[in-house]
Amino acid sequence: MKKFKSLIAGIFLTTLVFGQTGTLKIVIPNIPTEKGNIKVALYNKAGSKGFLKDLSLSYRKKEVAIINNQASVVFYNIPYGTYAVSLFQDENNNGEIDRAPIGFPVEPYGISGNKNTIGPPSFNDGKFILKTKNVSLKIILKTYLKRNF
Structure with missing residues (x-):
């Protein structure tokens, strides 16, 4: 009986520690134009490159x-851990962030934390820890270079 109680306690503790997931809501306000759509990517450390x-x-x-010049997205059942969000407005619906010949984005983009960076933002620039059931982030789009359509 003692072994059975230990087994049940172990399963319970494992579920508490390792089975926790949360919901991540991302809001993108004040989008200047309604061209295209918003592509949102949630990265964990494994895909950070x-x-x-x-x-x-x-x-x-x-x-x-x-x-109405805003967008929102919800990711459900995200295991607790370290993540970063990147997103961009795919104004021409080609599925990728367009860049100028020198590599700078010409479509609006944003990252979790809204950090201003010199050069391209990295996973570390946008990382946050998901450790509660409900997390809400507001990400502001930035325009590095304007495109002439």
């Missing part, structure tokens, strides 16, 4: 419509 470059390396990704 693709941050704001390669959506296929993200942990999860979504595409959302722009309505």
